[in-house]
Amino acid sequence: xxxxxxxxxxxxxxxxxxxxxxxxxxxxxxxxxxxxxxxxxxxxxxxxxxxxxxxxxxxxxxxxxxxxxxxxxxxxxxxxxxxxxxxxxxxxxxxxxxxxxxxxxxxxxxxxxxxxxxxxxxxxxxxxxxxxxxxxxxxxxxxxxxxxxxxxxxxxxxxxxxxxxxxxxxxxxxxxxxxxxxxxxxxxxxxxxxxxxxxxxxxxxxxxxxxxxxxxxxxxxxxxxxxxxxxxxxxxxxxxxxxxxxxxxxxxxxxxxxxxxxxxxxxxxxxxxxxxxxxxxxxxxxxxxxxxxxxxxxxxxxxxxxxxxxxxxxxxxxxxxxxxxxxxxxxxxxxxxxxxxxxxxxxxxxxxxxxxxxxxxxxxxxxxxxxxxxxxxxxxxxxxxxxxxx
Amino acid sequence: xxxxxxxxxxxxxxxxxxxxxxxxxxxxxxxxxxxxxxxxxxxxxxxxxxxxxxxxxxxxxxxxxxxxxxxxxxxxxxxxxxxxxxxxxxxxxxxxxxxxxxxxxxxxxxxxxxxxxxxxxxxxxxxxxxxxxxxxxxxxxxxxxxxxxxxxxxxxxxxxxxxxxxxxxxxxxxxxxxxxxxxxxxxxxxxxxxxxxxxxxxxxxxxxxxxxxxxxxxxxxxxxxxxxxxxxxxxxxxxxxxxxxxxxxxxxxxxxxxxxxxxxxxxxxxxxxxxxxxxxxxxxxxxxxxxxxxxxxxxxxxxxxxxxxxxxxxxxxxxxxxxxxxxxxxxxxxxxxxxxxxxxxxxxxxxxxxxxxxxxxxxxxxxxxxxxxxxxxxxxxxxxxxxxxx
Numbered sequence: 123x124x125x126x127x128x129x130x131x132x133x134x135x136x137x138x139x140x141x142x143x144x145x146x147x148x149x150x151x152x153x154x155x156x157x158x159x160x161x162x163x164x165x166x167x168x169x170x171x172x173x174x175x176x177x178x179x180x181x182x183x184x185x186x187x188x189x190x191x192x193x194x195x196x197x198x199x200x201x202x203x204x205x206x207x208x209x210x211x212x213x214x215x216x217x218x219x220x221x222x223x224x225x226x227x228x229x230x231x232x233x234x235x236x237x238x239x240x241x242x243x244x245x246x247x248x249x250x251x252x253x254x255x256x257x258x259x260x261x262x263x264x265x266x267x268x269x270x271x272x273x274x275x276x277x278x279x280x281x282x283x284x285x286x287x288x289x290x291x292x293x294x295x296x297x298x299x300x301x302x303x304x305x306x307x308x309x310x311x312x313x314x315x316x317x318x319x320x321x322x323x324x325x326x327x328x329x330x331x332x333x334x335x336x337x338x339x340x341x342x343x344x345x346x347x348x349x350x351x352x353x354x355x356x357x358x359x360x361x362x363x364x365x366x367x368x369x370x371x372x373x374x375x376x377x378x379x380x381x382x383x384x385x386x387x388x389x390x391x392x393x394x395x396x397x398x399x400x401x402x403x404x405x406x407x408x409x410x411x412x413x414x415x416x417x418x419x420x421x422x423x424x425x426x427x428x429x430x431x432x433x434x435x436x437x438x439x440x441x442x443x444x445x446x447x448x449x450x451x452x453x454x455x456x457x458x459x460x461x462x463x464x465x466x467x468x469x470x471x472x473x474x475x476x477x478x479x480x481x482x483x484x485x486x487x488x489x490x491x492x493x494x495x496x497x498x499x500x501x502x503x504x505x506x507x508x509x510x511x512x
Numbered sequence: 513x514x515x516x517x518x519x520x521x522x523x524x525x526x527x528x529x530x531x532x533x534x535x536x537x538x539x540x541x542x543x544x545x546x547x548x549x550x551x552x553x554x555x556x557x558x559x560x561x562x563x564x565x566x567x568x569x570x571x572x573x574x575x576x577x578x579x580x581x582x583x584x585x586x587x588x589x590x591x592x593x594x595x596x597x598x599x600x601x602x603x604x605x606x607x608x609x610x611x612x613x614x615x616x617x618x619x620x621x622x623x624x625x626x627x628x629x630x631x632x633x634x635x636x637x638x639x640x641x642x643x644x645x646x647x648x649x650x651x652x653x654x655x656x657x658x659x660x661x662x663x664x665x666x667x668x669x670x671x672x673x674x675x676x677x678x679x680x681x682x683x684x685x686x687x688x689x690x691x692x693x694x695x696x697x698x699x700x701x702x703x704x705x706x707x708x709x710x711x712x713x714x715x716x717x718x719x720x721x722x723x724x725x726x727x728x729x730x731x732x733x734x735x736x737x738x739x740x741x742x743x744x745x746x747x748x749x750x751x752x753x754x755x756x757x758x759x760x761x762x763x764x765x766x767x768x769x770x771x772x773x774x775x776x777x778x779x780x781x782x783x784x785x786x787x788x789x790x791x792x793x794x795x796x797x798x799x800x801x802x803x804x805x806x807x808x809x810x811x812x813x814x815x816x817x818x819x820x821x822x823x824x825x826x827x828x829x830x831x832x833x834x835x836x837x838x839x840x841x842x843x844x845x846x847x848x849x850x851x852x853x854x855x856x857x858x859x860x861x862x863x864x865x866x867x868x869x870x871x872x873x874x875x876x877x878x879x880x881x882x883x884x885x886x887x888x889x890x891x892x893x894x895x896x897x898x899x900x901x902x
Binding site for chain 1: 827
């Protein structure tokens with residue numbers, strides 16, 4: 123059973139068709155798992171093989187096409203009628219002779235959609251160059267154009283119901299970070315802390331289940347604090363070590379990322395203390411500024427202004443839009459908080475601000491996961507903005 | 513620090529160059545995270561942005577190219593010298609104006625490699641159609657050819673050291689399945705069982721850490737047993753419900769998948785009992801047959817013969833090669849156990865045989881993760897081949 127009521131999916135499909143019309147696209151082939159989920163409810167870990175959702179301007183319902191063994195999964199998780207669930211035979215999987223897109227092209231021909239202007243997600247993982255080549259070969263009368271991030275941009279303003287799910291993810295995020303701060307201690311193996319953290323991610327609350335976040339717990343300690351994106355080993359935490367934590371709560375694939383920094387001692391290096399003070403104050407000032415009507419680049423400029431009294435330089439973007447997602451990323455690939463992004467922020471957009479700073483020896487991370495309200499913004503969770511000393 | 517000794521990486525690079533020469537490729541651009549890890553040791557959850565490893569016939573060391581903030585991660589986890597770690601600026605990330613492959617092309621030109629026959633992984637996720645288009649545009653003197661699964665095929669025969677790591681993954685897999693069988697009970701929430709399972713996946717053993725498997729715990733109960741690839745919710749297990757479990761142990765990204773079926777009662781449906789009996793006996797007979805010298809399709813034929821006395825039909829492949837991997841798949845995309853795959857099996861290949869059967873109402877899953885020995889094969893773990901009644 124899909125997560126949302128039928129009306130919500132209909133509205134998403136309607137908005138997608140509107141965006142297609144604006145871009146002159148008759149038929150859209152959606153491969154990104156989050157986009158497939160958004161349009162149909164489909165939810166299975168089957169995205170390691172080719173699969174897609176087709177949206178045609180000439181048909182009300184989208185169509186799911188995937189591997190035979192996953193068709194029952196589509197029947198269980200989507201709202202689609204059976205004629206719009208199409209399955210390819212297993213000999214298309216990892217074959218050197220045929221490709222799942224040959225099957226997709228056959229369905230497109232059967233439906234009479236093969237003279238369409240066909241949008242494909244040209245820069246999304248899960249749609250390969252070979253996918254493109256096979257479609258082009260099999261559909262000589264179609265015109266292939268770029269439909270990249272078209273659905274992502276439809277996703278950018280959430281419904282009230284989606285915001286509710288993100289707040290549930292926020293409740294999980296708080297428990298997850300509580301667990302991390304409790305479990306990470308001198309002498310504990312990194313893997314044992316990771317185990318307790320991910321346990322809480324999946325467990326959720328007494329009322330509702332957690333889901334797997336799109337990114338595993340990122341937890342950099344000691345030497346590794348000079349970089350993001352590393353995981354864990356059997357190494358034990360040492361005294362006076364910093365630990366950067368980039369975690370999340372997820373509910374029905376909606377995300378509330380949460381990042382904090384722990385120092386395993388009472389006297390962090392001066393550079394870390396100074397950085398923490400500047401970053402925390404800068405983030406708070408930036409959060410006060412975020413509201414409907416300002417642009418993404420305005421937010422980043424506000425941040426830069428707020429830390430301009432220091433020597434800190436943050437070269438990477440300050441943040442990005444979040445919502446429903448699947449591995450490998452919880453970012454939506456729409457809004458980036460950085461110079462040049464002139465997107466005007468609106469109510470029910472959701473942002474992850476993550477001013478991570480990495481030096482040659484040590485780093486500091488903290489974040490905020492927020493949604494925009496009528497006049498400002500609110501956090502998806504209520505968690506102290508500080509460095510944790512243990 | 514990379515997981516293996518320098519000599520092991522050198523040998524992998526040597527074999528890759530040999531395969532490149534056979535296919536007339538001067539320069540190979542590797543995007544698949546497992547292939548990047550295999551050639552350099554690189555290990556970070558940064559594959560949600562574009563990154564690659566270049567292997568040139570004219571240079572001994574491979575070169576890592578990725579996002580600036582991940583360069584320190586490359587310095588920590590690879591054996592590469594600093595000149596072979598190249599970083600692109602953050603404004604290449606999710607930009608509408610520029611693409612990380614523009615930077616990669618610049619490096620290729622700087623190195624004088626731009627007249628090369630350039631192999632790219634045309635049907636791997638993480639290398640998009642846009643990646644191809646940008647390289648083609650920026651490198652008009654290069655000839656782009658398909659280098660898909662080239663490194664995957666180098667990976668197919670493991671070193672003794674790799675087999676050791678897979679057996680460590682096997683030790684974790686046993687604990688993970690023990691946990692699942694202990695925790696899944698009538699009245700327990702699916703998410704709480706998932707939480708204990710994933711906890712054990714990450715925790716590993718007293719001696720070594722577990723790693724995140726490439727696929728989250730797949731656990732289908734009740735109605736969902738008619739399909740693979742679904743996860744969990746807050747639903748509670750019910751009496752006389754079947755639960756299909758597809759789990760894994762992973763160590764340093766080497767996998768030992770493990771699948772079993774639980775029935776929460778003493779009287780499974782007759783169809784399930786019959787299916788289990790046939791499948792378990794068929795799998796055992798097939799395992800007796802697997803040895804160096806037979807082909808992948810021979811193994812599948814043996815399986816089909818072993819179950820031919822029943823009405824069971826398995827349309828999907830019987831199994832595939834496994835080893836090091838990253839999300840979304842633990843399959844290697846090389847050997848498939850199915851008609852037409854004439855790969856001759858060799859010592860130190862590793863296979864996952866997973867004869868999952870899904871009917872309209874119920875399914876049954878069991879598996880074997882094995883490596884080939886001098887004269888036969890051995891399991892990566894020692895776990896009862898049976899249906900578990902609780």
